[in-house]
Every structure is written in C-alpha cells, then in structure tokens.
Amino acid sequence: MIGYYVHHQGLGHLTRLQAVAEHLRSPVTGLSSLPAPASWDGPWMQLERDDALAPEQAASADATAHSVLHWVPRHDEGLAGRAAAVSAWIRRARPSLVVVDVSVEVALLSRLCGVPVVVLAMPGVRTDRTHSLAYDVADALLAPWPDGAHTDGWPEAWRAKLWTVGGLSRFDGRRPAGAAERLAPAGRTDVDAPRRVLLLWGGGGHGTSAVQVAAARAATPGWEWVERGPGSPSPDLWSELATADVVVTHGGQNAVAEVAAARRPAVVVAQPRPFDEQVATARAVDRLGAAVGVDTWPAAADQWPGLLDRALHRGGDGWRRWSTGHGAATAAAHLDALADRDVRARPATRTAS
Template sequence: MIGWYAHHHGRGHVHRALALAAHLAGAGEQVTVLSSTPRPADAPPGTVAWVELPRDDDGLDGGLDGGLGGRPVGGSGGGSGAGPVDPTAHGHLHWVPRHHDGLRERTAAVSAWIAEHRPRAMVVDVSQEVALLARLHGVPVVSTVLPGDRTDAAHALGLGVSDALVGFWPAGAGLARLPAGVSDRLTEVGALSRFDPHRPAAAARAAGGPRRATLLGGRGGDAWTSDEVERLTAALGDAWELTVLGSGGAWVDDPWTALSGADVVLTHAGQNALAEVASARRPAVVVPAERPHDEQRSTGRALAGGGWPVRVLDRLDHPDWPALLDEVAALDGGAWARWCDGRAGERFGEVLGVVLAGRLTGASAGTARPVPVGAVG
C-alpha cells in the first residue's frame, strides 16, 4: 500500500495524484489518496482509494504550501470567529493553529489510516507537516518540491526528514532553492501532464479564419483580473478568436481541444498548467501569479532565460496584443519536449522504487537498488 497526500489548493495536486496513482495501480501497487478535496468524479474507478480529510482552514482557500490543509487568509482557530493562534508553532511549521478542531481531526485521521494500513511509503504533495507526521510513524516519505525559495524552517524540517525529493521540472532548470543538506535527495523528473504529448492535436483552424488563442485559468487563483481579460478581448478584435477557460470563463475537465487547437496559449505559471501547455506543444504567453515562496515568479524567470517557446509578462497587459501573439505564434512549440517528454511518471516510479527497496531491505534510499513499479509515463 502506498499513501498519497494531495493538497487541496487548485486542481494540480489532485491531477498529479490521479495521473500517477492509476499507473502505479496498474503495476500492482495499491494507492490511497488522502486529501481535503472530495474524490473527483473522473477518478478512474477501481484504481485508487480515497480518504477525504477534514479541513483545517475553515473552508478558506490558502497558500499553496500550507500545512496539513492550507494557509488561509483568515478564519478562526476552531469556529469561534477569532483569528488562528500561533499557526506556525513559533516559525517552525506552516499551519498548525492551536486548538483547531479540523487540524486535530485530520491529523488523527491520517494517523489512524497509517496505523490500519501500514503503508510501505507515503508520497506527500505538498505538506511539510504531513511529511513529518508520516515519518514520525516510521513511514518512508517521498516529498514533492515546488518551485521557489524553500529554505525556510518548515521546509528544512519537512524536506529534511523525507527519504527522497521529486521536482516536476526538467533537470537543471533550477526552479527551486532548497535547504542545506537535502539537494542530493532531489530528482528532477520533468513536467507531468495528464495528456500524452503524442496525442493527436485538435483540428486546425479553417484557412483564412482568425487565429486562435486560449486563456488558461485555474481553480487556485489566476494572475489576472476580469478587467484585464476584457481589455485583452477588446484588443484582439477580429484578428484572434479567444477562448477563456477557468475563472471568468468556462470550466472544462478536459482542455485538450482548446489547448492543442490554439495558435497561442496564455497561462499562469502553475506546474500543472505549464505541463499541459507543454504536452500540447503550444507556444505561450506566461503571466506568473503571486504565490508563497515566490513559486510562480521563480518559474517565470527560469522560463524567460531558458530558451523556451514563451514570452513572460508581469501582468496580463500589453500595448499591442495582436503583434505580441503573432510574435509568440512564430515560436517553435516543439521545444517544449525538453520540459515535458512524457517520461516524468516513469522517472517518478524509479524514485519510488528506490525508497520501497530501502523500506524492504533496510538500505538507505540513496544506495538501495530500485524496485520496478511500472513505467508511469
């Protein structure tokens, strides 16, 4: 049994869990996802079990890398209307408010699940507190790492107790700053998309018709305002046909047609969004959103300086949108193959295999021989 903690913020963490858990299950590994997010309707039946955890943030969305649930922007410590009390444990953790019923209940739920199922390993995406909790139960931990500055005390603790670290970006991209002493545990596996990069693209636009642009939003908050979207739409006129997905537009569970059929995609710099743009091999305008630990800004800087088929903007604002999109459309979307080559899942499986071998033999994760757990690309 493999336990998999998936953060509730946005949909990227759950998408990643489902994409990998289904393949691991096909290779004979039982996977249980533990998350505040309810089991999605599109979760493959029979391939992954699901434990819905109580919220520890009073239902308020918080920062991407909170604690057991998320760092809220307000709310009570237990329903009284007062603010959270010492949520960082004197600066050592991200989100552990004192006397919070939800925190106590979800922590107990994770512990009870570990005690009952005795998992061979726990994948944590992302929570330093869950990584620490699992390790305190003697369970080997594989922690995902997000881009940005991860050198704070909570990351030093959570990443420090993890047996292996995984970054879903290309090797050498330099997206994260890590605490001292853990860099040798990091494996950069490349971006992971739900979509096969070799999947046929949508039908091309009719000859002489307007070019297509897709604005890809998400559920975790975007880098633009509704006024900026309105100005973009007006500026494009009849030269470009704009499809707006996510906040402020239509929500579709499968955006492949809108992505692969676009001449240009405009997106924030979240890992899941970029992975899906890359798998579609579409050039992009990237607008990093403000996130804790400089996550998306770090990604934007790496994209701007790495020869990728993008133009990075600070805001969804430009004096000549048609000219900019024409310029971006001329970039080679095939260069995204270095970002998302379809083998991230396979590489992740190799990392997990090393950790499982250490669990079975008593060897350290760094020296254990990998145990095949299936090709998960």
C-alpha cells in the same frame, strides 16, 4: 502500499496524483480533505478540514507555532482529527512510503511515525525554515520540472536526493499536433480566419480581471480569444490545446505541464502565489526557451500583440526539455523502486514468545 497526500488548494495536486497513480505498480491510498475523484477506484481517506478559523482567530491561535510551521492553530479540532486519522492509517496500513503534495506538517507527521517520505518539490523560494524542515527529512524530492529549472540556492543535500522527472501531465504519451493540424486547426476552414488564443485559468484563483482580458482582446484584433477555467471548463482540452496558435496560461505547474505536453507556443503569465511560485515558473520557462514568460499580466494592453508574436516566433519545440512525455511514468517508477527498497529493508515483525 503507498500513501499519497493531496492538498485541497487548487486542482493541480489532485490531477498530479491521478497522472502518477495510473503508472504505479504499488497499491496507493489517497489522503486528502478533498473527496475522492469520480474516476478513483482505490482506497481513499477523506480527512477533516483544518482551515475553518477566521484570519483574526488564526493570529491569536499561533497558527505557525512561532513561525516554525505553516498551519497548526492551537486547539483546532479539525487539525487534531486529521493528524489522528493519518497516524492511525499509518499504524494500520504500514505503508512503504508516503508521498506529500504538499504539506510540511503531513510530511513531518508521517516521518515521525517512522515512514519514509517523498515530498513534491515546489518552485519559488523554498529555503525558508519551514520548507527546509520537510525537505531535510524527506527521503526524496520529486520535482515535476526539468534539471536546472528551480534549484538555484539549494543545498547539496537536497540536490543529491532530487528526482527531476519533467512535467507531469494527464496528456503524457499523446502525440502533439502535427504541422498540418497547426496550420488548419479543427473548425477553421479559412486560412485568413483570425488566429486563436487559448486562455487558461486554474482552480487556485487569479488576479487578472475581466476588464484586463477584454483590453487584451481589443488590442489584438487579428486574434480570437477562447477563455477556459473552473467557470468555463473545456469540453476537450487536448483538442483545444492542439488547435490553439498560442496558449496564454497561468503559471501553475499542471497547466504548464499540459501546454508542454501539447508542444504549443505559449505565454506563461504568473499569478500571485506564496513564495513567488508562479513567478519562478514563468521565469524558468522563458530562461530555458520553452515559452515566453512574464511576471504579471501586462499593465498596458498594447503589449499583447508583441507577446503573441514572440510566442509564435519561439514556437513549441522548446517544451521538449520541460516535458519528456513520460514524466508521470518516470515518477511512478521512482516511487515503486523506493517502496520496494523499503519492503526489503524492514526489520522482521516482532512476535510474542
């Protein structure tokens, strides 16, 4: 049995679980304060929320335990309830390992219960005291990005247990659009029709205003912009990716992985996140030649024609390094292998004499 903890913020952690679980041989139980997805057919433990405190209350409750952890407010009933539930589940289910995506506290709790832990490695500056705790105790670090993307400044001990599997996408294994489809996308019968931008937002929020998007549209009269996000979900994201001339996406790992799976020319625009997570991703895709990456939405709308042209010129073939097309299957194989090793290495269960 593998336990898989999913953080409630945004939608990417949940999507990643589903992509990996599809390939696991080992049975898997989801652990999250989110409800189980409608398509989930395995065990699921919905945990209590621990984020009900107002900011001023959190400050007085020493939520970071003197800056050692991220979120452990004193006397929070939800925190106590979820910790007790995870511990009780571990005692009852005796999992081979727990995958944590992401929570330093859940990683430490699981390891304190004697269970091997696999932590999802995150972009950005993660060498701080708190992240170091989780990365140090982990048996493995699962990185949903390629070699060389985010490990500058990492200690050798982390590199030694790193699994770089590339982007994890629900579209792994699908065939990217061919040249004919790119030249004549579905619904476009006139070769002189405007080129198409697909603008993607995620569930974690964004700092770009509707006014800024409107200004970008106005500055690119030869382009049609289609905007998708939680408030305007795509009826068929794979099709819309395949028929976009350029994708403009936030720098969340799942969105980037799905653009990479489709091999589309792209501009990755970082949105504000802790630890500069999306800035790190935007810089990495640009440095590795996969896409055009920028640290923030351009202040001047007249930069957009040049950005879109740069993305077209760069093309989408550079995404091959970022997305192998089987990242989720590779991640699952690593997890199954670690789970198998744990089963073989377990001491015999004590029996009463």
